[in-house]
Amino acid sequence: MSGRVIVITSGKGGVGKTTASANIGVALASTGVSVALVDMDIGLRNLDILMGLENRVVYNLVDVVEERCKLRQALVKDKKLPNLSLLPAAQTRDKSAVNAEQMKALCGELKSMYDFVLVDSPAGIEQGFQNAVAGADEAIVITTPEMSAVRDADRIIGLLEARKDEIKEYRLVLNRYRPTMVANNDMMSVDDVLEILSVKLLGVVPEDEDIIISTNKGEPISGTDNIRAGLAYRNIARRIRGEDVAIMDLESKNSTWINKIVSFFNPTVRV
Amino acid sequence: MQIFNWLFPAKTDDVRSTAKDRMRSMLTHDRLELPAGRLETLEEELMAVVGRYFELDKDTTHFDLQQYERRASLIANFRLLRSKC
Numbered sequence: 001m002s003g004r005v006i007v008i009t010s011g012k013g014g015v016g017k018t019t020a021s022a023n024i025g026v027a028l029a030s031t032g033v034s035v036a037l038v039d040m041d042i043g044l045r046n047l048d049i050l051m052g053l054e055n056r057v058v059y060n061l062v063d064v065v066e067e068r069c070k071l072r073q074a075l076v077k078d079k080k081l082p083n084l085s086l087l088p089a090a091q092t093r094d095k096s097a098v099n100a101e102q103m104k105a106l107c108g109e110l111k112s113m114y115d116f117v118l119v120d121s122p123a124g125i126e127q128g129f130q131n132a133v134a135g136a137d138e139a140i141v142i143t144t145p146e147m148s149a150v151r152d153a154d155r156i157i158g159l160l161e162a163r164k165d166e167i168k169e170y171r172l173v174l175n176r177y178r179p180t181m182v183a184n185n186d187m188m189s190v191d192d193v194l195e196i197l198s199v200k201l202l203g204v205v206p207e208d209e210d211i212i213i214s215t216n217k218g219e220p221i222s223g224t225d226n227i228r229a230g231l232a233y234r235n236i237a238r239r240i241r242g243e244d245v246a247i248m249d250l251e252s253k254n255s256t257w258i259n260k261i262v263s264f265f266n267p268t269v270r271v
Numbered sequence: 272m273q274i275f276n277w278l279f280p281a282k283t284d285d286v287r288s289t290a291k292d293r294m295r296s297m298l299t300h301d302r303l304e305l306p307a308g309r310l311e312t313l314e315e316e317l318m319a320v321v322g323r324y325f326e327l328d329k330d331t332t333h334f335d336l337q338q339y340e341r342r343a344s345l346i347a348n349f350r351l352l353r354s355k356c
Contacts, residue, residue: 147294154298161341185287192291196298198341 003034003111006118006240007136007167011152013123015144016175019211019220021120022050023230024140027222027237029084033115036075038107039089040132041122042097048088052079052218062090062097064106071109080223085114095127100134107135116240125159133163139170140202145177145188154197171202173236178207179250190247203236205229206250299336299343310336317347326352 008021018041025037039047042062048054059074064087071087078084087110090097110117121132133139139160143153153172160170174190181187188196190204208229214221222233228248235245300307314334321327328350335346 147290147297150294151297151301154301157341158302182287185285188287188290188294192287196291196294198338 001112001115003113003115003117004138005107005111005136006116006138006140007121007133008118008140008142009121009129009132009156010123010142010149011125011156012143012149015142015149016205016211017123017142018046018050018120019215020140020142020173020175020205020233021047021118022220023222023233024236024240025051025084025118026078026081026220027234028116028118028240029078029081030223030234031237031241032083033241034083034113035116035118036085036087036110036114038087038110038117038119040103040119040128042089042128043091043094044122045089045091047086047120048076049218050215050220051086053086053088054218057088060088060090061106062093065098065102071106095122095131098131100131103131103134105135125155129156129159133160133167136167139167140173141170141199142173142175143193143197144175145182145190145193150188150193150196157197157199170199172197172199173202174204176207177204177250201247202239203232204247204250205232205236295338299338302338302341303336303343310334314347318349321349324355325349326355328352 008017008024010017018039021037021039025035029035037047037051038061039045040061041047045060048057053076056076058076059069061074063069064071064074075085075087078086107117107119119132119136122128141153141156141160143149157170160167172194174193177190178187182189190201194201206228208221208227210224210227211221211229214224220233221227221230222237224230228250231248235248238245299305317334318327318329318332331350333346333348337344337346
């Protein structure tokens with residue numbers, strides 16, 4: 001088997017990389033393929049919490065690289081999906097604990113075992129990022145429609161472009177999208193961001209309080225029905241698998257009764 | 272109708288296009304590693320060179336960096352009035 005290694009990266013911290021990794025992992029695994037999630041944020045481990053697996057972590061990525069255990073021993077199986085596993089980061093070490101060559105070898109081994117290997121990159125463009133992209137065939141760039149996040153995403157795209165030989169494709173996920181603010185001309189739209197970055201779109205995830213609730217429960221939202229952010233992640237997973245899925249209509253949720261009344265009297269105003 | 276306009280005033284300042292314009296200019300400079308002010312210096316120097324050959328209409332001269340597919344193009348448009356030679 002030779003799977004696809006996809007690095008999930010953003011440059012800026014706090015835009016939702018780890019949440020996206022967990023959700024895309026769950027959504028992909030739910031389609032039936034086997035998935036390994038790799039937490040590359042060594043020293044700042046978080047993916048285990050989002051997956052609700054923090055109590056099952058015995059070994060970690062650095063243990064594997066330093067040969068204190070076998071790769072299979074370090075992989076933690078998901079509670080619900082037997083075809084989804086997590087390779088946790090070490091919590092007590094730092095980014096210099098592994099190097100790019102070791103990561104390449106590790107990703108090589110993982111993609112012989114799984115259909116998809118999702119690597120959750122740390123923030124920044126230093127060694128942690130370089131390690132995370134080292135074994136990747138593709139990349140997903142996460143950003144929010146804020147100026148600083150878009151600027152950092154552009155920097156990351158520049159660095160990915162420079163690795164064109166290894167990273168064949170990169171696509172953008174626009175996270176924490178707020179359609180009402182865009183409609184009010186208070187925020188850049190999906191098209192604005194795509195035009196500025198000249199990048200292909202993989203998906204748009206609306207801002208959703210349910211994300212915080214799902215994090216607190218340790219159950220990624222993409223496994224839950226009837227939540228828009230969850231549907232957005234399931235659509236992303238289908239697009240990764242090559243399906244042609246339309247970007248969902250994010251405006252419709254704002255057609256609340258108050259909005260309709262106000263629009264009736266003054267079509268230029270939205271609340 | 273009036274009361275609704277008063278309760279929910281229509282926005283006049285377009286933050287979205289301000290953000291987009293700032294973003295575009297910032298990324299153009301970032302990608303070229305172009306320090307602030309360099310473009311203005313270039314503009315002055317180019318104007319001086321072209322100005323040695325032609326009388327220019329400085330009000331309509333247009334100087335801009337545009338992006339296409341992550342590559343920048345320098346667009347300079349000199350409105351010429353007459354030759355100086």
